[in-house]
Amino acid sequence: MTFGQEAIEKLSQELVGGYDLNARLLALLRRGPLDGRGQEAAVAMSQELSRVFMVSLFMLRPGDSSRMAAPGAAITEGGIDQRTPTNDIPICGGEEVAPTRKGRGNGVTGKEITASPHSDGYQWRKYGQKNIQNRKFARCYYKCMFSHDRGCRAKKTVQQQDTSSGRRPMFQVTYVNEHKCQQEAVLPRESIGGNKHTTSSGHFDPQRAKLDDDVMASCLAMVIGGATPAGLSSLSSPPPVVRASPSAPAGGRTPSLLGVSMGLDETTVAEISCRSPFAPVKAPAAPSSSSLPVEAINSSDPTPAGGGLPGSTEAMAMDEIYFPCGPPFSPFPAQSSIHSVDVPMAVARFTDTDSAWPYYS
DNA sequence: TTTATTTGACCGTGT
DNA sequence: GACACGGTCAAATAA
Numbered sequence: 198m199t200f201g202q203e204a205i206e207k208l209s210q211e212l213v214g215g216y217d218l219n220a221r222l223l224a225l226l227r228r229g230p231l232d233g234r235g236q237e238a239a240v241a242m243s244q245e246l247s248r249v250f251m252v253s254l255f256m257l258r259p260g261d262s263s264r265m266a267a268p269g270a271a272i273t274e275g276g277i278d279q280r281t282p283t284n285d286i287p288i289c290g291g292e293e294v295a296p297t298r299k300g301r302g303n304g305v306t307g308k309e310i311t312a313s314p315h316s317d318g319y320q321w322r323k324y325g326q327k328n329i330q331n332r333k334f335a336r337c338y339y340k341c342m343f344s345h346d347r348g349c350r351a352k353k354t355v356q357q358q359d360t361s362s363g364r365r366p367m368f369q370v371t372y373v374n375e376h377k378c379q380q381e382a383v384l385p386r387e388s389i390g391g392n393k394h395t396t397s398s399g400h401f402d403p404q405r406a407k408l409d410d411d412v413m414a415s416c417l418a419m420v421i422g423g424a425t426p427a428g429l430s431s432l433s434s435p436p437p438v439v440r441a442s443p444s445a446p447a448g449g450r451t452p453s454l455l456g457v458s459m460g461l462d463e464t465t466v467a468e469i470s471c472r473s474p475f476a477p478v479k480a481p482a483a484p485s486s487s488s489l490p491v492e493a494i495n496s497s498d499p500t501p502a503g504g505g506l507p508g509s510t511e512a513m514a515m516d517e518i519y520f521p522c523g524p525p526f527s528p529f530p531a532q533s534s535i536h537s538v539d540v541p542m543a544v545a546r547f548t549d550t551d552s553a554w555p556y557y558s
Numbered sequence: 559t560t561t562a563t564t565t566g567a568c569c570g571t572g573t
Numbered sequence: 574g575a576c577a578c579g580g581t582c583a584a585a586t587a588a
Contacts, residue, residue: 325582327579352580
């Protein structure tokens with residue numbers, strides 16, 4: 198993928214626009230409690246912000262360079278022109294779910310037909326795959342990521358229905374046992390309203406918003422030109438470091454949230470890494486290394502090469518980053534009542550260690 | 559070295 | 574009791 202000057206300028210325009218939009222949204226939120234019109238405006242801004250991210254991320258995708266020339270053309274109302282999930286996830290499943298022969302069906306808490314079986318807001322670990330009789334595809338078995346740590350017994354099976362003559366195969370997901378791991382507690386459902394600067398009770402948190410604002414400014418500056426944005430000196434966390442070449446953080450497979458949720462090819466995903474306490478963030482492949490301030494990451498060096506602040510061991514205030522994504526990749530169940538905003542969010546959840554990457558289903 | 563996925567083997571249940 | 578089949582385990586493998 199080659200990035201011409203024109204393409205970079207377009208991307209910069211998008212990102213600058215997004216940054217400006219975020220500043221306006223922040224100002225709006227800082228005024229205090231929002232009335233009806235204020236909420237509408239905030240939601241509209243958030244949606245526009247999501248669109249900006251969507252366009253920017255899409256422009257960074259490799260392949261058709263024409264996207265850079267006309268990124269908007271590739272963006273559909275629901276988000277990025279959706280690839281079939283088959284490009285994003287290991288496909289498994291069958292034509293339809295046959296009634297279980299054995300009496301293990303007890304504990305079934307729900308079933309749903311979905312095009313995005315891996316996006317239900319929970320983290321799952323695959324523990325088995327089985328060819329089912331008279332089924333074209335195998336059935337996949339998942340258990341809650343916290344089945345061991347928290348004794349959560351939640352499981353699910355995913356089976357592709359053989360109505361996949363179309364472009365989007367559908368999957369039947371069967372859930373067994375309720376979650377007891379409190380995953381829902383860490384999922385920022387309030388963020389679906391487009392405002393992640395709020396507490397779990399829905400109140401605006403200025404401190405959190407400030408940090409997010411700074412981080413966004415930092416990321417933007419790094420991507421666009423390496424300049425340190427004004428006010429960044431007060432940033433309590435170091436600026437991000439952009440790696441040009443795709444690589445996974447030390448320690449095994451690195452699940453790619455974007456790869457799963459936005460259809461980004463794993464091999465084309467570069468890594469935007471924030472130094473401790475920020476865990477690495479998967480992001481679309483960066484433009485050529487010559488056009489970006491590429492930093493070598495040296496975990497033993499507490500000072501970022503780009504002049505950032507030493508990594509803090511304090512618990513991070515911002516523990517999530519939200520990526521807009523189209524409905525097929527929404528991590529939230531369709532029946533949820535949280536659809537106050539049209540643009541669903543994929544959520545990358547951070548931990549305070551670089552190595553502990555959550556697998557995001 | 560760590561961690562998630564794959565996959566063959568094993569187990570439990572229904573017929 | 575034998576068999577078939579779905580569900581689960583765990584070693585091997587991959588990243």
